[in-house]
Amino acid sequence: MRTRTLLGITMMAMALSGRAAAPDLLKMVCKGNHISYEISYEKDSKRLFWNSDTVHSEYMVGRTKVEGDGLLVWGSIGPNSYDYLAFFGSKSWIKYFYANGSSQQFACH
Incomplete structure (x- = not known):
């Protein structure tokens, strides 16, 4: 009985480990235009998020x-x-390119 229980637990752990793995997430905090915001990128889903105290957005x-x-x-x-x-x-940053040809770059950490 004990062997069967251990085998069941092992198989369940193997199944969950492949399915429940957390996405590889990169994060940095940037400061610009008098606000501080976090930018995060999920490698697995290829999604970028911009989060501040007032705005939470996902970008293409x-x-x-x-x-x-x-x-x-x-x-x-x-x-x-x-x-x-x-x-x-190691020296994270973000640069924005505007339609009028101008750009802004902000250091992040």
Whole structure:
């Protein structure tokens, strides 16, 4: 009976470990335009989130690329708004590209 119970527990743990694995999540905190916000990227689902005290948004991800000691994530914020390029690494940052040709970059940690 004990062997059967241990076998059942082992099989259940194996099934759950593959199914319940947490997504690989990258996070950084950025400060710009007098606000502080967190940017997180879920590698498995390829989703980028922007969270502050007042706004919680999900942005489209176009491409990702391993670069140096980190990951570059490029995408769009709204269909006609602007693009972003985020770097999750030892010196994290985010850069916004606007339709008028201007850009802004903010250091993150």
